[in-house]
Amino acid sequence: MTSPKPQFVYVTYIQTTPEKVWAALQDPEMTRQFWGLHKNVSDWKPGSRWTHQDYETHEVRVTGQVLEAEPPKKLVLTWGWPEGRPGAEPPSRVTFLIEPFMGSVRLTVTHDELVEGGAMMKGISQGWPPILSSLKSLLETGQPLAMTTKRWGR
Amino acid sequence: MDMDIVFKALADSSRRQLLDLLYQENGRTLGELCEHLDMSRQAVTKHLAVLEEANLVAVVWRGREKLHYLNPVPLQDIYERWIGKFERQRLHALHTLKTRLEEDDES
Known part of the structure; x- marks a missing residue:
């Protein structure tokens, strides 16, 4: 039996090294700039919990488990809302694949196991393109996209 | 790219x-x-x-x-280059207007 097909696949090419992309996903001073004033907190070991928090208030917005962590190549996380949030959906899964590509890096973000048409699906499909575009800009030019340096409008 | x-x-x-x-x-x-x-x-x-x-x-x-x-990531780069910038200015203008109006209320 083949695995179900991924729901979203995003690719960006970044003129940098895999190590820098890996570090950027976890460095609060970087995520603050390209990920809407948020930070990702974990020890990044398989089995550990990770949380996506507001950089200033520490409010947890997304949380899950580290399924795989192979620096600086692959990071797999479960991705869901914190417990107790109304209208909770089962957690989805995000895979970051960081590959060297002709002297630069190809970053592939795959998001699957999302509830079809659910609130999380709507949120992430608007979120990933600016976040990845901003990560590329930050690593290549030192400047993130302005829209990702503040919290998303909700 | x-x-x-x-x-x-x-x-x-x-x-x-x-x-x-x-x-x-x-x-x-x-x-x-x-x-x-x-x-x-x-x-x-x-x-x-x-x-x-x-x-x-x-x-x-x-x-x-x-x-x-x-x-859509390359389209986001295009959006940011032209549209995002103008939207930011509009938001900035609105923010300034809001601040001024609120100042008037207090005085």
Whole structure:
């Protein structure tokens, strides 16, 4: 039996090294700039919990488990809302694949196991393109996209 | 990624139609895309290659199946370059107006 097909696949090419992309996903001073004033907190070991928090208030917005962590190549996380949030959906899964590509890096973000048409699906499909575009800009030019340096409008 | 190649890829109605099909349903195979298009399989393959080259389509292999995904990240770069900037100015203007009005209330 083949695995179900991924729901979203995003690719960006970044003129940098895999190590820098890996570090950027976890460095609060970087995520603050390209990920809407948020930070990702974990020890990044398989089995550990990770949380996506507001950089200033520490409010947890997304949380899950580290399924795989192979620096600086692959990071797999479960991705869901914190417990107790109304209208909770089962957690989805995000895979970051960081590959060297002709002297630069190809970053592939795959998001699957999302509830079809659910609130999380709507949120992430608007979120990933600016976040990845901003990560590329930050690593290549030192400047993130302005829209990702503040919290998303909700 | 060179922006020229993104615009060239978009400057063709068949290729835009392919992106529309992936927008409706992501992760389709060549065969599934061909069902909806009045084009030869070879022509669709060629158009998909141009879209892949421009990074507007990302590809995932599932066994022997090649799945095509709409990848909007290069479009985000274009948006930011022109539209995002203007929107920021408008938001800044609104913010200034709001601050002034609130100051008036207090005085």
